[in-house]
Amino acid sequence: RLTGQQQEINNLIETKNAVDEENARLKNEFCNLNQKFKDKSQELKDTEECAQKKEEQNRLVIKHLEEENKGLNTCCADLLNDLEKLRKQEAQWETEKSGNDARIKNLETDLAEAREQMKELRTICSNLSSQVAVKQEELSQKDCDVIRAK
DSSP: OHHHHHHHHHHHHHHHHHHHHHHHHHHHHHHHHHHHHHHHHHHHHHHHHHHHHHHHHHHHHHHHHHHHHHHHHHHHHHHHHHHHHHHHHHHHHHHHHHHHHHHHHHHHHHHHHHHHHHHHHHHHHHHHHHHHHHHHHHHHHHHHHHHHHO
16 A cells, blocks of 8 residues: 555655646746747837827928918918919000000101101202202393393
8 A cells, every 4th residue: 555655645746746847847937928028118119209200200291381381371372362463564565566566567657658758848848949940040141141231
């Protein structure tokens, strides 16, 4: 009977040793998993912080771009207003130019007519000068005739 009990004790010791080994292995595995969990938790925390920083940077970039866009929209509106003013001014200048072109054409026509009149007047003047010369010659001749007659 002592041998049976001894055998049972030996079996129990073997079982205890196997359980202790299994416990040590499980504790070691638990420690490893716990460390991995801590590492992953830290990695997650770091990733979340990085994501928050990126999100904040993106918000700032978006805010800056929105402000820049607002400025560009204002500038664009100003340029469109300037363009509209310039188009109106161009239309006004076109109207003025058209009027000026018509006046220039009229003045050129008047000038051509005046030149023609000047030509005619020179011809008349030349004819009259010739007639005056002829009359002076006649007058001079008559003066001579009068002097001779005296």
